[in-house]
Amino acid sequence: MKKLINEPADVVSEALLGIEAAHPELKIDHASKVIYRGDAPVSGKVALISGGGSGHEPLHGGFVGPGMLDAACAGEMFTSPVPEQMLTATKAVDGGAGVVHIVKNYTGDVMNFEMAAELAAAEAGIDVVSVVTDDDVAVQDSLYTAGRRGVGVTVILEKIVGAAAEQGRPLAEVADIAKLVNANGRSMGMALTSCTVPAAGKPTFELAEDEMEIGIGIHGEPGRRRVPLAPAKEIAEMLVEPILSDLPFTSGDPVIAFVNGMGGTPLIELYLMYNEVARILGGHGVGIARSLVGPYITSLEMAGCSVTLVKATDDLLALWDAPVNTPALRWGV
Amino acid sequence: MKKLINEPADVVSEALLGIEAAHPELKIDHASKVIYRGDAPVSGKVALISGGGSGHEPLHGGFVGPGMLDAACAGEMFTSPVPEQMLTATKAVDGGAGVVHIVKNYTGDVMNFEMAAELAAAEAGIDVVSVVTDDDVAVQDSLYTAGRRGVGVTVILEKIVGAAAEQGRPLAEVADIAKLVNANGRSMGMALTSCTVPAAGKPTFELAEDEMEIGIGIHGEPGRRRVPLAPAKEIAEMLVEPILSDLPFTSGDPVIAFVNGMGGTPLIELYLMYNEVARILGGHGVGIARSLVGPYITSLEMAGCSVTLVKATDDLLALWDAPVNTPALRWGV
């Protein structure tokens, strides 16, 4: 295992020290492993909390700041945070207008956030609305699965919903926008290599030099199928076509197109993939209104990428364009 | 070789198509492989051009835009661009106030930029000042080397000098600021893994599971020495101490601290490294005035990092803080 770390057990807490040192505009609760925007709680503003296992950086801590999240709870590597963290965060950021929990749809995340919301209601009487993201078309949403995983759409959602909250919109509206973005978004990912959880010390799965996994999530887990390595053109089709056939795009609908790196793939390859994605979308008459290219929801050092498309409305685009000031996304300020 | 590409020979040109699709605010000359800010030439403004081999993204194309570069010339993978590219770019961006070429100190880059500058003077009578970055303390700057390599300082320099040019400062002053940043900056890098140039198809060098390279550049070349894998704490010392002993920091001097990822290292590890770097600097009484953490000058999918420190003045810090609007660095707008 080759990593820039000290003890595997200390990776998350030491990275939080680094985030604190690099971003004095944030506040870090090291005991609870929660990252706060510096001016939290913002009175009268709906507060946004997300969180999840670590190893997906910049998600979620890199999205804390004005115009996006109020707090992010960092779990152990690839393991959802525990209810206490979300409870602490919920109490700390509540500005009186209620709190939205943004939860990626994994059994563990959903259960831990659920317990936190129960406790927040019982202990502190705080209004919490949970929004679960489940955009991964690689997973069939049926009785036979835990439902679709929450992946790339989470990034787009946190930005857009963060802007809505920043504008002072009320809890119900903010939650509705979150649900709309999730309903309008679909993703699909692939891996060229596996990744290694520091405490495990070896790759979660093995892939031969001529193989890749299609339909992976973001936890170094194997995907839906293992296929021979293919050119970028074909990989792009394997990712985009299932999205388009799942989401009823009408020709001409504007989308936010997001090509995400899994952590170990260089930017030049992501731009090359973006070109393929844009080409395929053009062929379907889907217009790209906004784009995002880079490693934003990662799986440690995994090589690979995912594609997320979100069907946008004018309101959603305006919220996307609104100012944001976080370590990983910043514009307008 | 596992990469998200089509033909190895087409990687650079296809990535440029992706950059064009994702960033409509830029202009791309595909024949010359030059990326321009959309409103170039900006009349009366000193123009900044950089360029170099591809495979270091976001450097340099990701730094084109208001407040930073006017143009970036993309060479083949790890191979400096050719004089024609810089000549074309120089003519295209000259707004009458002269042009600064920012050249990383590699024999090939220096010679190709030199030929371009000669041609620009001869053919078009354009005032070109070349500034060579040579900040890599892993290389001894002596008669026995080609001089220090230009690495991380190039990123900081392009931001700061871009701001100076945007403010309308004259050519000589802009060039002086560039030289000052370079003189005040030092870097040192390391690799956990090698990387693969697509056309070569296999890693440039091989590293055992328990080895790392200290003192690497950004071209997948071996470093100064190969040592056993070590904890992040020790790696940070191996990188920071040679910088501090080379640059005459006075205790209390504010620095811009930059922990850069080589392309395949996840952000969580970079923040962990940043913590170690900040701790060591604290021990030396060096105050961090600004910071940058992320993969900004990379070596394809290499795992590893580099540390850059730039001793700052108030003017340099103000220029660092000035608005910038590029694909990879954006704030204040």
Added chain:
Amino acid sequence: MSETATLSGLNAWVREFAALVDEHKEELTRLDSAIGDGDHGINMERGMAAVLAALDGAETPSSAALLKNVGMTLVSAVGGASGPLYGTFFLRLASACGEVTEVDADTFAKAVRAGLDGIVARGKAESGDKTMYDALAPAADALDEALAGGSSLRAALEAAADAAEAGRDATSPMPARKGRASYLGERSVGHQDPGATSAALLFRAAASVLG
């Protein structure tokens, strides 16, 4: 042979479970790597180490106090799917055992049933979903049945542990329908469920020290 679960017996059970988890940490992680995210052993080990540390410093004068401490510690130290599930199991066990220092076999069996119900309430697992439920439910059934047939607590726990292990083994051919493994669909077939494997350890620990 004691017919009750004493406070020290419950204590020994928790410690024995921690020891077995520690011993099988790699196996649990390996199983989770095949069909999950490769952290089940790490999660359980972190959780049980936290439990041991918590118990060392705590006053736990009753079964409820002891088991509640275990449950709370698991909820706040594990995360993931197994944290809330095992945590809820012990919290329900605590309520069902009550503020006593000794519970009889029937009470213990009812407490186990309550714990199982808690897991279902949180995770909505059904039989055949390929989860810890598939080891825990047969174990609870075997415990009830053996006690009803007149077995001693120890013998009934033996039967329960055997049933848990049979249930664990039976998860192999199942396609997963809950948790991360469900994403793999048919690709999960042929792999034993990690959570069912740790659940079998829980009952094996009980059989070797309780009653």
Added chain:
Amino acid sequence: MSETATLSGLNAWVREFAALVDEHKEELTRLDSAIGDGDHGINMERGMAAVLAALDGAETPSSAALLKNVGMTLVSAVGGASGPLYGTFFLRLASACGEVTEVDADTFAKAVRAGLDGIVARGKAESGDKTMYDALAPAADALDEALAGGSSLRAALEAAADAAEAGRDATSPMPARKGRASYLGERSVGHQDPGATSAALLFRAAASVLG
């Protein structure tokens, strides 16, 4: 045996060099991987392929026209260190040969010397720096010496190619002092210089088709 370098001879030389580069592409890249950035074979192959393509479509009625085309194409297709260096070599060769269709042996030798001077002007290499200079300079010397001693152009080019190969081999024990390999310091010792290796191919190509 012709005592001159004709236009078609120069043409054949360039084509033969391209063929040798193509043949040794992997070797050049492997050598550059050891002490550089692993692209010398790729660079030279790209450059010479561009040269062949450029020559196919071009009118090159004189030695100068031909060699200038080669030089310009290398400068604009190769990049890196070798592009400007080989480019400059051919551009200087072009000027020194002039607008003729045939150059005699002495003129050719002077042109080679001019090319070498151009490389030094661009790259500031000295003997022993472990660069292409260490193959080219002995070759130019051997060429002069053989012609002064009365050899035919062909024989002199044989001597030059032998000298280039000896110079190339002699780069192995040197620590590099120019180019990327210089960053490695002592670690570059024991590796043959890639640029000296391609330079030896240039003279081997000349020896086999020119004169």
